[in-house]
Amino acid sequence: xxxxxxxxxxxxxxxxxxxxxxxxxxxxxxxxxxxxxxxxxxxxxxxxxxxxxxxxxxxxxxxxxxxxxxxxxxxxxxxxxxxxxxxxxxxxxxxxxxxxxxxxxxxxxxxxxxxxxxxxxxxxxxxxxxxxxxxxxxxxxxxxxxxxxxxxxxxxxxxxxxxxxxxxxxxxxxxxxxxxxxxxxxxxxxxxxxxxxxxxxxxxxxxxxxxxxxxxxxxxxxxxxxxxxxxxxxxxxxxxxxxxxxxxxxxxxxxxxxxxxxxxxxxxxxxxxxxxxxxxxxxxxxxxxxxxxxxxxxxxxxxxxxxxxxxxxxxxxxxxxxxxxxxxxxxxxxxxxxxxxxxxxxxxxxxxxxxxxxxxxxxxxxxxxxxxxxxxxxxxxxxxxxxxxxxxxxxxxxxxxxxxxxxxxxxxxxxxxxxxxxxxxxxxxxxxxxxxxxxxxxxxxxxxxxx
RNA sequence: CGGGGCGUAGCGCAGCCUGGUAGCGCGACGGUUUUGGGUACCGUAGGCCGGAGGUUCGAAUCCUCUCGCCCCGACCA
Numbered sequence: 001x002x003x004x005x006x007x008x009x010x011x012x013x014x015x016x017x018x019x020x021x022x023x024x025x026x027x028x029x030x031x032x033x034x035x036x037x038x039x040x041x042x043x044x045x046x047x048x049x050x051x052x053x054x055x056x057x058x059x060x061x062x063x064x065x066x067x068x069x070x071x072x073x074x075x076x077x078x079x080x081x082x083x084x085x086x087x088x089x090x091x092x093x094x095x096x097x098x099x100x101x102x103x104x105x106x107x108x109x110x111x112x113x114x115x116x117x118x119x120x121x122x123x124x125x126x127x128x129x130x131x132x133x134x135x136x137x138x139x140x141x142x143x144x145x146x147x148x149x150x151x152x153x154x155x156x157x158x159x160x161x162x163x164x165x166x167x168x169x170x171x172x173x174x175x176x177x178x179x180x181x182x183x184x185x186x187x188x189x190x191x192x193x194x195x196x197x198x199x200x201x202x203x204x205x206x207x208x209x210x211x212x213x214x215x216x217x218x219x220x221x222x223x224x225x226x227x228x229x230x231x232x233x234x235x236x237x238x239x240x241x242x243x244x245x246x247x248x249x250x251x252x253x254x255x256x257x258x259x260x261x262x263x264x265x266x267x268x269x270x271x272x273x274x275x276x277x278x279x280x281x282x283x284x285x286x287x288x289x290x291x292x293x294x295x296x297x298x299x300x301x302x303x304x305x306x307x308x309x310x311x312x313x314x315x316x317x318x319x320x321x322x323x324x325x326x327x328x329x330x331x332x333x334x335x336x337x338x339x340x341x342x343x344x345x346x347x348x349x350x351x352x353x354x355x356x357x358x359x360x361x362x363x364x365x366x367x368x369x370x371x372x373x374x375x376x377x378x379x380x381x382x383x384x385x386x387x388x389x390x391x392x393x394x395x396x397x398x399x400x401x402x403x404x405x406x407x408x409x410x411x412x413x414x415x416x417x418x419x420x421x422x423x424x425x426x427x428x429x430x431x432x433x434x435x436x437x438x439x440x441x442x443x444x445x446x447x448x449x450x451x
Numbered sequence: 452c453g454g455g456g457c458g459u460a461g462c463g464c465a466g467c468c469u470g471g472u473a474g475c476g477c478g479a480c481g482g483u484u485u486u487g488g489g490u491a492c493c494g495u496a497g498g499c500c501g502g503a504g505g506u507u508c509g510a511a512u513c514c515u516c517u518c519g520c521c522c523c524g525a526c527c528a
Contacts, residue, residue, distance in 0.1 A: 013463050014475065017521050037520070092527075109528085143452075143526060159528055209528095218527085262469070320528040354487055389488040396488090407487055417487090434466065 003382045003394075007044050010394055020216045022149030022329035029398045031325070038145025038153030045398060046325065048346040051155065052136055053324050056187050056343065057158045059449060061107050063178040064239045066131040066160055071113050073137050077103035079112040082298050092140045103291060106139035109314055116163045119300040126164045127192050128302065128312070131173055135321060147216070147241065150282065152276040158319040163295075163312045164251070164423060165304060168288055168315035175245035177287045182232040182252065183212055185284070187448055189341020192284055193227055198261040206289035206315070209259060211281030214330040221281040223257040224271045229285035234436035236422050237364025241346030259283075261443065282327045289315040304439040332422075339422050342445050349370070349438055352391045354407035358381060364416070365406050368431055375439045376446055398419070403440070404434050404450075 009030040026032050031046030042050055048206075058068060074096070080086035082126045086093075086105075094106040106114070114132060122130065123351035135158045145153050161172035178194060185192035192210040207321035211221055212230075230252060237244050256271050258264070259281070268276060295301065302307050320327075332339045340346065349372060353365045365381060372379040380400060387408075395403050405417040410428060418434045419426040429437070 011462065016457090019522075034520090039480070138528075142525070144522095144524090146522085151527075155528065157526085255481070311478060318528055323528065352487095384467090386489070387488085389486095389490085392488045396487090405487075411489070 001380050003380060004111045006380070008394075008398070009043065010397060014405075016280065018148065020147050020150070020330070021333055022150065022216075022326040023334060025397070025399075026148055026325065027330055029338060031189070032149065034148075038142060038151070040149060040152060040241045045346050049340070049344055052156075052344045052346070053188060053321055054156075055449065057135060057319055057321060060184040060187070061133055061160065061182045063183075064131075064176050066133050066176075066180075068134060069132055069201055070134045071107070071110050071136060073107055073139070074104050075107045075110075076112055077105055079116055079291060079298075080105065082116075083112050083294055084297065085112070092103075092142065094139050100207060104193050107136075107317075108140045109316070110134070110136070110159055111161065111299065111314075115294045115298045115300045115314070117372075118161075118163055119295075120297060121432055125302045125304045129162065129164045131160055131162040131168055131176075133317075135157060141347075145279050148326055150217075152322065155286075155320065156322040158321055160317045162315045162317070163300070164314075165302065165310070165312065167289075167291065167313050167400075170291070170315055171206065172242050172245060172395050174287055174289045174315050174317075175242075175249045176239050177315075178208065178252070179232075179237055179239070179245055179248045181285050181287065181317075181319065182248070185210065185212075186232050187343045188324065188328060189227065189233075189343050190284070190324075190331060193221075193257050193281070195223070195257040195259050195281075196262050197252070197259065197286060197288075207269055208253065208287050209283050210285035211259065212284055212327045212331055213279050214282050215280055217280035217282040217283050219262040219283060219352055220263075221258070221279050222260075222268050223277050223279070223292070224255040225275040225277050227252075227255045228262060228277075236324050237373075244443070249396055256431065270449075282330060283320070284324055284327050285317075285319040287315065287317040288315075333399070336393075338396035340401055341403050342442065343448070345399070345401050347400050348377045348442055349379050349402040349404060350395045351379055351381040352395060352403060352405045353381070353383055353390070354388045354391075354405060356385045358408060360411050361406050361408055364411055364431060365422070368404060368416070368435065369431070369437045372438065375435065377438060377442055406431075413446065 011028045014024055015027045029045060030043050032040045032042055034204055036038055077086055095103045097350050098104055137154055138157050141152050142151060142153050162169040162170060162171055190212050192212050194208040195211050197207045197209040227399050256268055260261040289377055291313055296316055301309045301311050332341060351365050353361050355361045369379055369381045372440040399421060401421050403419045405430055410416055414430050416434055417426050417428055417429050418437060
């Protein structure tokens with residue numbers, strides 16, 4: 001993309017309403033525009049990152065064998081009356097009447113609807129196991145939306161639902177989700193720690209929240225420092241293998257890691273003192289096994305091998321897709337702006353032409369732009385007639401991980417500058433070597449995107 | 452919902468107390484200048500001062516009502 005033809009309304013000054021760094025940077029980098037409290041337009045740069053995150057989530061869910069579909073944002077109230085949640089949900093649910101005075105609601109989640117779909121079409125154990133998911137906008141009428149996309153009222157969420165014949169099968173689905181989430185967050189450049197969560201009235205040990213450590217997190221967390229040494233890495237996993245998935249669960253959940261909701265000081269005290277950590281975290285996902293809570297009242301049953309009709313065991317599993325933008329920025333920024341991890345960056349590399357209009361720099365930039373695209377990379381070429389300082393400031397703000405600086409001085413020796421946004425380190429290399437380096441750097445990212 | 456604050460040019464703000472032709476910085480646009488980290492100067496455009504009502508010869512300013520937004524708290528992917 002040529003910046004002169006793009007739509008990137010960056011702000012030089014901090015918008016006064018933005019209190020935390022991710023919100024401030026998203027506004028300044030021209031990623032979002034607030035339309036009303038807790039509701040945002042996604043401007044091109046923000047939309048591009050949102051899209052990259054969605055792609056990762058889609059790929060990892062499908063890799064785990066989960067099936068995508070799409071349910072509507074508006075739902076009939078009757079489904080929620082069946083589960084009993086229409087009255088329970090309270091003010092957070094946005095209720096709407098259509099012209100026929102029928103009660104609708106803007107979905108805050110989709111357990112009822114997915115259960116309805118399931119019961120309409122599935123009646124045999126032979127169709128199980130089944131996990132369906134979608135990525136769709138949700139609405140929860142928060143008392144006080146804040147922190148930009150971190151606590152919006154309208155938000156994009158991936159929510160998946162597993163249907164299994166037995167509790168054991170459903171727990172395998174739970175484990176599959178845990179593994180796929182670990183992979184997803186790592187591809188986004190995030191460390192998200194599974195922490196024992198509060199199951200609410202349903203209770204049980206079968207729910208974990210995924211927390212990204214950040215000073216501005218809304219939850220207080222307590223953990224054994226050994227857990228932050230764990231990475232999933234590029235290990236191969238067979239999602240059908242109960243043993244393998246169970247092993248990952250045990251590996252990642254055996255150490256102490258809890259939010260303030262479930263924190264137990266007596267157990268925490270057994271962690272060696274030098275490994276005890278207290279911090280703050282942002283919740284970016286949750287997995288939950290809830291058995292027959294919805295299948296029973298809503299009649300989602302299958303006929304088992306013994307001929308008996310039984311309610312299916314279910315769980316729901318969510319990733320806060322739009323919130324992840326905020327979480328990633330909270331965890332990856334400096335005083336100059338955002339620093340995107342390579343897995344989610346809106347553009348792979350920025351090209352800065354220091355002397356726009358100069359035939360040699362212009363043609364060198366054009367050549368770089370062409371060659372990077374030929375490698376399957378997505379460059380942003382700042383071809384505006386701006387001074388060097390303004391171009392650097394924009395690049396730093398929007399946070400592309402790599403920058404190629406092209407000026408007459410270096411070009412005289414057939415050199416451009418390749419700069420890493422995070423470390424600030426630069427090296428002077430030939431243009432073709434810069435292309436080769438970037439191709440190499442992004443090869444794993446592009447390869448991971450292939451199923 | 453309780454407490455606090457703010458709505459004036461695209462953005463950030465002053466003016467309000469003490470009523471009298473609406474200002475500053477940044478940005479935009481046109482020039483000149485400059486060219487490796489937001490250059491300097493000259494010029495131009497852009498506002499029913501959130502909305503409604505009231506007081507007054509006269510309201511951004513005073514009064515009443517209303518809408519919206521932000522911050523703190525209780526609640527939440």
